[in-house]
Amino acid sequence: MTRTTREDRPGVLARYQWRVPVRASRWSTPRAVVVVAIAALVLYLLAQGSYSLAILGSTVAIYAIVAQGLDFQYGTAGQLSVAQGGIWGMGAYLCIYVGDTLGLGFWVGALAGAAGGGLVAVLISLASGRVTGHYFVILTFAFASIANITFDNAIGFTGGPQGASVSFHPSLFGLPLDSQLAELGLSVVVFVVLAVVAYLLRSSSLGKRLFAAQQSEELAYSLGIRIRRDRMIAFLVAGVYAGVAGGLYALVLAYVTPTTFSVWAGINFVLMTMLGGVRVLLGPLIGAAFAVLFPYYANVHPPVDQVLYGVVLVVIVLLMPSGIGGGLVLAWRKVFPAGPRASVTASTGQPAGGEADGGGPPVGQERLADQIDTSPDRV
Amino acid sequence: MFALQLLVIALTLASIYALIAVGVTVVFGLTGLVNFAHADIMTIGAYVGVLIAASSGPLFLLSLLAAAAVTAVVGAALERGLFRWTLNRPINGFIISLGLIAIIENLLSWRFGVFARTASPPITTVWHAGRITIPAQYVVVFACSVAILACYEAFIHRTPWGRAIRAASENQTVAQLMGVRTRSLNTTVFAIGSAMAGLAGVFLETVTSVSPTVGSLFIVKAFAVAMVGGLGSSRGILVGAVGLALAESYIPGNLVPEQWSPVVSFVLIAVVLLAWPRGIFRGLSGSATT
Numbered sequence: 001m002t003r004t005t006r007e008d009r010p011g012v013l014a015r016y017q018w019r020v021p022v023r024a025s026r027w028s029t030p031r032a033v034v035v036v037a038i039a040a041l042v043l044y045l046l047a048q049g050s051y052s053l054a055i056l057g058s059t060v061a062i063y064a065i066v067a068q069g070l071d072f073q074y075g076t077a078g079q080l081s082v083a084q085g086g087i088w089g090m091g092a093y094l095c096i097y098v099g100d101t102l103g104l105g106f107w108v109g110a111l112a113g114a115a116g117g118g119l120v121a122v123l124i125s126l127a128s129g130r131v132t133g134h135y136f137v138i139l140t141f142a143f144a145s146i147a148n149i150t151f152d153n154a155i156g157f158t159g160g161p162q163g164a165s166v167s168f169h170p171s172l173f174g175l176p177l178d179s180q181l182a183e184l185g186l187s188v189v190v191f192v193v194l195a196v197v198a199y200l201l202r203s204s205s206l207g208k209r210l211f212a213a214q215q216s217e218e219l220a221y222s223l224g225i226r227i228r229r230d231r232m233i234a235f236l237v238a239g240v241y242a243g244v245a246g247g248l249y250a251l252v253l254a255y256v257t258p259t260t261f262s263v264w265a266g267i268n269f270v271l272m273t274m275l276g277g278v279r280v281l282l283g284p285l286i287g288a289a290f291a292v293l294f295p296y297y298a299n300v301h302p303p304v305d306q307v308l309y310g311v312v313l314v315v316i317v318l319l320m321p322s323g324i325g326g327g328l329v330l331a332w333r334k335v336f337p338a339g340p341r342a343s344v345t346a347s348t349g350q351p352a353g354g355e356a357d358g359g360g361p362p363v364g365q366e367r368l369a370d371q372i373d374t375s376p377d378r379v
Numbered sequence: 380m381f382a383l384q385l386l387v388i389a390l391t392l393a394s395i396y397a398l399i400a401v402g403v404t405v406v407f408g409l410t411g412l413v414n415f416a417h418a419d420i421m422t423i424g425a426y427v428g429v430l431i432a433a434s435s436g437p438l439f440l441l442s443l444l445a446a447a448a449v450t451a452v453v454g455a456a457l458e459r460g461l462f463r464w465t466l467n468r469p470i471n472g473f474i475i476s477l478g479l480i481a482i483i484e485n486l487l488s489w490r491f492g493v494f495a496r497t498a499s500p501p502i503t504t505v506w507h508a509g510r511i512t513i514p515a516q517y518v519v520v521f522a523c524s525v526a527i528l529a530c531y532e533a534f535i536h537r538t539p540w541g542r543a544i545r546a547a548s549e550n551q552t553v554a555q556l557m558g559v560r561t562r563s564l565n566t567t568v569f570a571i572g573s574a575m576a577g578l579a580g581v582f583l584e585t586v587t588s589v590s591p592t593v594g595s596l597f598i599v600k601a602f603a604v605a606m607v608g609g610l611g612s613s614r615g616i617l618v619g620a621v622g623l624a625l626a627e628s629y630i631p632g633n634l635v636p637e638q639w640s641p642v643v644s645f646v647l648i649a650v651v652l653l654a655w656p657r658g659i660f661r662g663l664s665g666s667a668t669t
Contacts, residue, residue, distance in 0.1 A: 303485035310481030
C-alpha cells in the first residue's frame with residue numbers, strides 16, 4: 001500500500017504566513033553566551049520589584065528551561081513530545097522526596113530530579129521503539145496522563161491531590177538561598193547555563209545529525225547515522241532539562257500539587273516552544289515569558305483565558321510558524337543584513353526563485369542572496 | 380454474578396468507544412491527521428442531548444438527530460476552516476487539535492459550568508436477569524451503536540462513496556486521477572465522523588454524567604481503540620473497543636486499585652505501539668528506517 005508523501009509541499013497558507021527560515025546558527029559561542037546572558041539579566045532586573053514579581057521571574061526562567069529542552073527535541077530532533085510536563089512534575093516530586101523527605105538537601109534532590117527525568121526519557125524512548133511522528137506524540141500524551149494519575153494517587157510519595165510542601169534551606173558556597181530574589185538569581189543562572197549548553201548541542205555533530213535525520217530519514221540512515229540512538233539522546237537531554245526545572249520549581253514555590261503537572265502543562269510547553277520560535281536562540285525564553293505574563297496581565301476570567309490560549313496556539317501554528325522569535329530574527333536581519341552566502345541546493349519547501357506556486361517569497365526576503373538558503377527549515 | 384454485570388457495562392462502553400474511534404480512524408486514514416479534539420465533538424453532542432433533555436422515545440430520536448446535525452456541521456466547519464490548511468504537515472493539525480481541546484472544553488464550561496451533569500434517560504425500565512440488573516437504556520445504546528456501525532460498514536464497503544474514501548485513503552494522488560474529489564471527501568468524512576461522535580455523546584449522557592472535560596479522557600481511549608485496530612482501518616475497531624472496555628472493567632478493582640483505571644487505556648496504547656507499531660490489523664506511518 002503506497003502512501004503519497006504529504007509532508008513536503010508548501011501549504012495553501014504559505015502566502016499568508018509570517019514565516020522566517022531560521023538558518024542554522026552561525027554565531028560563535030561567545031556571542032551566543034553574551035546574548036543569552038543579556039536577556040537573562042534583563043529578566044532578572046525586571047523581576048526585582050516585589051515578591052510576586054520575583055516568583056514570576058523565576059517561573060519564566062523555569063519554564064524557559066523546560067521549553068529549551070523541548071526545543072532541542074522538537075526543533076533539532078524533530079520529535080514532538082507533550083511529555084515534558086509530566087517529566088517536569090516528576091523532577092519536582094523527586095527533588096522533594098530526595099531532598100526533603102529523605103533529607104538529603106536541595107542540591108542532591110535537584111540532581112535526583114535531573115537524573116530521574118533523564119531516566120524516564122530514556123525509558124519512554126526505549127518503549128517507543130521504532131515509533132515516530134504521530135504515534136510518538138500519542139505515546140507521550142499517554143505517558144503524561146499516566147504521570148498525572150500517578151501524582152494524584154501515589155500518596156506516599158507525592159502527597160496526593162493535597163500537594164506537597166517543602167522546607168529546603170539550600171545554600172550555595174555558604175550563601176543562603178532562602179530569599180525569593182536569591183532563588184530568582186539561581187533560576188536565571190541555571191537557565192543561562194542550560195541555554196548555552198543547548199546551543200552547543202545544537203551546533204555539535206549530534207545536533208547536525210539529528211537535523212539531517214529530520215530532513216530525510218532514509219538518507220541519514222544510509223549515511224550511517226544511528227537515528228534511534230541519537231533521538232534517544234535528544235529525549236534524554238529534554239528529560240534532564242525538565243527534571244532540573246522541576247527541582248527548581250519545587251524550591252521556588254515551596255509547594256506543588258498534581259494539577260500543575262497535567263497533560264496541559266505538556267501542551268503548554270509545546271505552545272511556548274512554538275510561540276518563541278523553534279531553533280531560535282532566545283525562543284524558549286520568549287515563549288515562556290509570553291506564557292507566564294500574558295495570562296497574568298490580560299486579566300481575563302477563567303475559563304475564557306483558556307479559550308484565548310487555545311486560539312493563540314491555533315493562530316501561531318497556522319500563521320506564525322516561526323513564532324515571535326522568528327519575527328525578531330527577521331527584524332535583526334533587517335538591521336544587520338547578512339552578506340552573500342554560498343549557494344547550495346534550495347531548501348525543501350522553499351522555492352528558490354521567490355515567486356512560484358504555493359506562495360510568494362517569505363516575508364522580508366527580497367534579496368537573491370537571502371533566497372538561496374543553505375539550511376532547510378522545518379518547523 | 381458480578382462479572383456478568385460488569386460485562387453489561389463494558390459492552391455499553393465499548394459501543395460508545397467504537398463510535399468515537401471510527402471518526403478518528405477514518406480521518407487519519409484519509410488525511411493523516413491525528414485529531415485529538417474529536418472526543419470534544421462528542422461532548423458537544425452530549426450537551427445537545429442535555430439541552431433537549433429527552434424524557435421519552437420520540438424526544439430521544441430528536442436529540443439524536445439534533446446532535447448528529449450539530450456535530451456534523453461543527454466537524455465540517457473545523458475541516459474547512461482549520462484542518463484543511465494543515466494537510467501538508469499533519470503534525471501541525473495535531474497541535475491545532477490540542478488548541479481546539481482548550482477552546483471547546485472551556486467554551487462549554489463557560490456556558491454550562493464545570494460540574495458534571497446527569498440527565499435522566501428516556502427509557503427508565505430496568506430488567507433483572509437473576510442477579511444482574513440491565514437498564515434498558517444500556518441495551519438501547521448498544522443496539523443503536525451496533526446498528527450505526529453496521530450502516531457505516533455497509534457505507535464504506537458497498538457504496539461508491541465508500542469506495543472513494545477507501546481509495547483516497549490508500550493513495551490520494553491516484554484517487555484524484557480517477558476522478559475522486561478528495562477535497563470535498565475530506566469534509567464529508569469529517570462530517571460523518573463527527574456526527575457519529577455526536578451520537579456517541581447523546582448515548583453517553585443518557586447512561587452517565589458528562590462534564591466539559593470528559594473529552595480529554597475519552598480521546599485517549601478512542602485512540603487506544605483505533606490503534607489496536609490499526610489507524611486507518613475500521614474493522615479492527617470492534618475488537619479494539621470490546622477489548623479496551625473489557626480490560627477497563629475487569630483489570631482495575633481486580634488486579635490494580637480502582638483509581639488507576641484510566642491508566643489501562645494508556646498502557647494499552649503503549650503496549651500496542653511497542654508490539655505492533657503498525658496496529659494489529661493494519662496500520663500506517665512510523666518509519667521503516669528507524
